[in-house]
Amino acid sequence: VDTIDFFTPIEGQLSSVEHMMRAQAEDRQIDLSNALDHLLSAGGKRIRPAITLLVGGLLAGDQNKLITLAAAIELLHTATLVHDDLIDGSLLRRGNATINSQWTPAATVLTGDFIFARAAKLAAKTDSVAVMQLFAETLAIIVNGEIIQLFDRQVQPGLDGYKNRIYAKTASLFELCTAASALLCPVNNQVIESMHWFGRNLGMAFQIVDDVLDYTGESSQVGKPVGSDLRQGIITLPAILYQIENPADPAMLDVISGNDLSDSRFDQLIEHIKDSGAIEKCYEIANEYIKASQQSIMGFPESTYKRSLLEILAYIIRRRV
Amino acid sequence: VDTIDFFTPIEGQLSSVEHMMRAQAEDRQIDLSNALDHLLSAGGKRIRPAITLLVGGLLAGDQNKLITLAAAIELLHTATLVHDDLIDGSLLRRGNATINSQWTPAATVLTGDFIFARAAKLAAKTDSVAVMQLFAETLAIIVNGEIIQLFDRQVQPGLDGYKNRIYAKTASLFELCTAASALLCPVNNQVIESMHWFGRNLGMAFQIVDDVLDYTGESSQVGKPVGSDLRQGIITLPAILYQIENPADPAMLDVISGNDLSDSRFDQLIEHIKDSGAIEKCYEIANEYIKASQQSIMGFPESTYKRSLLEILAYIIRRRV
Numbered sequence: 001v002d003t004i005d006f007f008t009p010i011e012g013q014l015s016s017v018e019h020m021m022r023a024q025a026e027d028r029q030i031d032l033s034n035a036l037d038h039l040l041s042a043g044g045k046r047i048r049p050a051i052t053l054l055v056g057g058l059l060a061g062d063q064n065k066l067i068t069l070a071a072a073i074e075l076l077h078t079a080t081l082v083h084d085d086l087i088d089g090s091l092l093r094r095g096n097a098t099i100n101s102q103w104t105p106a107a108t109v110l111t112g113d114f115i116f117a118r119a120a121k122l123a124a125k126t127d128s129v130a131v132m133q134l135f136a137e138t139l140a141i142i143v144n145g146e147i148i149q150l151f152d153r154q155v156q157p158g159l160d161g162y163k164n165r166i167y168a169k170t171a172s173l174f175e176l177c178t179a180a181s182a183l184l185c186p187v188n189n190q191v192i193e194s195m196h197w198f199g200r201n202l203g204m205a206f207q208i209v210d211d212v213l214d215y216t217g218e219s220s221q222v223g224k225p226v227g228s229d230l231r232q233g234i235i236t237l238p239a240i241l242y243q244i245e246n247p248a249d250p251a252m253l254d255v256i257s258g259n260d261l262s263d264s265r266f267d268q269l270i271e272h273i274k275d276s277g278a279i280e281k282c283y284e285i286a287n288e289y290i291k292a293s294q295q296s297i298m299g300f301p302e303s304t305y306k307r308s309l310l311e312i313l314a315y316i317i318r319r320r321v
Numbered sequence: 322v323d324t325i326d327f328f329t330p331i332e333g334q335l336s337s338v339e340h341m342m343r344a345q346a347e348d349r350q351i352d353l354s355n356a357l358d359h360l361l362s363a364g365g366k367r368i369r370p371a372i373t374l375l376v377g378g379l380l381a382g383d384q385n386k387l388i389t390l391a392a393a394i395e396l397l398h399t400a401t402l403v404h405d406d407l408i409d410g411s412l413l414r415r416g417n418a419t420i421n422s423q424w425t426p427a428a429t430v431l432t433g434d435f436i437f438a439r440a441a442k443l444a445a446k447t448d449s450v451a452v453m454q455l456f457a458e459t460l461a462i463i464v465n466g467e468i469i470q471l472f473d474r475q476v477q478p479g480l481d482g483y484k485n486r487i488y489a490k491t492a493s494l495f496e497l498c499t500a501a502s503a504l505l506c507p508v509n510n511q512v513i514e515s516m517h518w519f520g521r522n523l524g525m526a527f528q529i530v531d532d533v534l535d536y537t538g539e540s541s542q543v544g545k546p547v548g549s550d551l552r553q554g555i556i557t558l559p560a561i562l563y564q565i566e567n568p569a570d571p572a573m574l575d576v577i578s579g580n581d582l583s584d585s586r587f588d589q590l591i592e593h594i595k596d597s598g599a600i601e602k603c604y605e606i607a608n609e610y611i612k613a614s615q616q617s618i619m620g621f622p623e624s625t626y627k628r629s630l631l632e633i634l635a636y637i638i639r640r641r642v
Contacts, residue, residue: 031472083434087427105426106408106471109433113404113464116434120441120457124450132453136441143434150427151352 006308006315010053013067017049020071021078024118035099035111039078042096049074051202051312052177055195057305058297061185065126069184072122072135073177079115080142082108087150131180138176141168162240163204170210171203178202198296205289206316211236212282215274217320227270233258237285241278283317290317327629327636328367331374334388338370341392342399345439356420356432360399363417370395372523372633373498376516378626379618382506386447390505393443393456394498400436401463403429408471452501459497462489483561484525491531492524499523519617526610527637532557533603536595538641548591554579558606562599604638611638 007014018040025036049070056066084090085098086108100108116139123135145168178199182192214229215238229236233255235243243252251269254261261269273279290313300306328335339361346357370391377387405411406419407429421429437460444456466489499520503513535550536559550557554576556564564573572590575582582590594600611634621627 032468083430086430105430109404109407109426109430110464110468110471112430113437114461114468116437117457117461117464121454121461124454124457127450129445129448129450129453132450133442133445136438136445140435140438140442143431143438147353147431147435150431 006054006311007050009057009304009308010050013053013063013070014046014049016067017046017053017070017074020067020122021075024075024122025114031107032111032114035103036115038096039082039099039115046074047312048077048173048177051174051199051309052181054305054309054312055178055181055198056185058300058303058309059182059185059187059191059195061181065128065184066181068122068125069131069180070177072119072126073173073180075115075119075122076135076139076176077173079112079119082112082115084146086112087146126180126184128183130183134176134180134183138172141172145169145172159240159244162235162237166204166207166211167200170207171200174203174206175199194296198293201289201293201296202313202316205286205293205313208237208282208286208289209316209319212238212279212286213320215270216279227266227273230255230270230273231266237282238273238278241281242273242276245276245278246272286317327375327632328371330378330625330629331371334374334384334391335367335370337388338367338374338391338395341388341443342396345396345443346435352428353432353435356424357436359417360403360420360436367395368633369398369494369498372495372520372630373502375626375630375633376499376502376519377506379621379624379630380503380506380508380512380516382502386449386505387502389443389446390452390501391498393440393447394494394501396436396440396443397456397460397497398494400433400440401467403433403436405467407433408467447501447505449504451504455497455501455504459493462493466490466493480561480565483556483558487525487528487532488521491528492521495524495527496520515617519614522610522614522617523634523637526607526614526634529558529603529607529610530637530640533559533600533607534641536591537600548587548594551576551591551594552587558603559594559599562602563594563597566597566599567593607638 021040022037025033052070052073053066056063056069082099086100086105089100090098099111103111120135123132126132145165148168149165175196176199178195179192182195185191211229214224214236215227217226225231230239235255239252239255243249243256246252249269249272251261251265251272254265255269293313294310297306297309342361343358346354373391373394374387377384377390403420407421407426410421411419420432424432441456444453447453466486469489470486496517497520499516500513503516506512532550535545535557536548538547546552551560556576560573560576564570564577567573570590570593572582572586572593575586576590614634615631618627618630
């Protein structure tokens with residue numbers, strides 16, 4: 001799937017989003033400005049701004065406000081990544097050096113804070129109390145999720161815990177994209193509610209596929225070793241489903257207890273998980289979320305926006321990186 | 322001056338602010354909840370919430386919104402302190418252990434982020450777009466100031482640089498207290514503009530006195546050695562005024578160049594600054610800000626709120642801690 005396909009109806013606006021994000025540090029301290037450039041140049045596929053703009057197009061919202069919202073959300077996402085990488089001690093993200101690999105913790109914290117502040121300023125520029133409230137609520141959900149993960153690392157989640165975790169980590173931000181976008185459009189509460197679920201279900205599927213790719217992806221493409229989550233003691237859906245079917249596997253029990261495993265035991269456990277049918281079951285669950293997400297927009301008349309949103313749903317399941 | 326005096330007209334509301342702040346982590350992760358309790362128990366005189374509520378009383382604003390705003394601002398202040406202490410590596414604040422002295426950088430960053438998020442949520446609860454915009458703008462000013470200080474540590478500010486720095490660090494938040502409070506009250510733009518200047522000038526004086534107390538305070542009361550700013554290479558108003566009068570003092574030039582000084586040379590330089598008349602000049606400048614601040618509220622009819630605000634202005638100059 002070529003990601004450029006679903007960007008077509010909003011290419012112009014996406015350029016404006018890009019420009020607006022980069023403008024946030026232009027008149028600022030030069031190291032900071034360079035850091036923001038580095039972060040944004042390295043930065044992903046802009047799937048969050050794209051979804052924000054496409055929902056806004058579907059619901060005929062004000063272009064300028066939607067562009068501002070999309071920039072605010074992508075900056076919020078960028079800020080959380082800067083602090084995340086510091087927290088995890090990650091040196092690379094998508095093959096690029098992280099801020100914390102090059103700067104002190106002090107500079108990294110402040111860079112993240114600066115990007116948060118600019119994201120909040122842009123969110124405030126939408127002039128919508130409801131958007132700002134949702135923005136603040138989403139930040140609280142994301143940070144709360146990270147705190148639970150950091151402090152309660154030993155408490156391994158079952159299925160429900162996993163769902164809560166990926167909602168906080170990923171789906172809440174996609175929900176912000178779609179619901180805040182709807183809040184800027186001339187639509188009723190029922191449509192806004194549908195858009196909440198559209199983004200939330202899409203985000204749940206997105207993170208499940210992400211967690212599967214950690215097992216199945218080419219390590220050269222994903223940029224980290226196969227099974228890196230499990231090797232760090234992070235138990236995601238493939239391992240949870242494997243554990244349900246194989247409750248007595250001693251290697252899995254050791255991981256759950258936080259015991260150290262040799263590399264070869266990890267290699268073997270990861271192979272067992274991949275061969276167990278857990279990956280296929282993960283895709284079934286992701287597909288259920290995608291179907292629920294499709295339902296939220298099926299009722300709208302055909303348009304390039306709707307087509308692109310459906311293409312994004314298909315892309316989320318099929319992507320290999 | 323007994324600080325309790327000026328709290329009298331708003332004692333009940335201050336209790337509500339305290340309660341609201343502590344409630345922000347009640348249903349959350351237990352370590353986080355304890356950390357917030359620790360921070361708030363250790364925390365200061367609540368002068369920012371007091372000023373917010375007193376201005377709101379003076380201008381007859383809605384009580385519930387003012388309480389929410391005051392809690393949001395004090396939490397924003399608390400969050401910046403958590404990240405500041407991490408950045409400076411401070412182990413104590415007001416004689417209490419800092420979060421970063423007890424936790425990892427990761428946990429400290431997230432605790433600050435969590436408090437930011439809750440502050441933003443409360444700010445959004447005021448239902449005022451203008452308040453939220455000012456809130457976001459203030460966060461951006463504070464963080465930008467910290468970034469300049471961190472990255473451009475070698476660039477020593479003259480008087481203008483100093484004023485920019487203390488505006489970003491301190492006065493901008495006092496300006497938020499008074500201006501956002503006015504935005505929640507039934508007043509015209511001229512009053513809102515006056516309240517901007519009231520808080521800004523008050524905050525400038527507050528920080529100048531703070532910087533003087535670093536030279537003149539009892540180290541047991543201030544909680545750090547006399548002249549600790551200068552010993553860390555931070556050149557505040559007393560040293561700036563001294564340098565203007567004594568441009569060739571070699572010890573001062575060494576500090577400006579970032580050279581290491583022995584403790585005894587520092588001791589001597591600090592004594593020279595204290596004996597130079599610079600401290601008295603600092604108080605004159607602080608007094609000018611206080612007078613400008615008084616002017617902003619002199620026109621209002623007498624009330625307990627006005628009296629308390631004038632007492633706070635007097636307290637800011639006279640305080641010894």
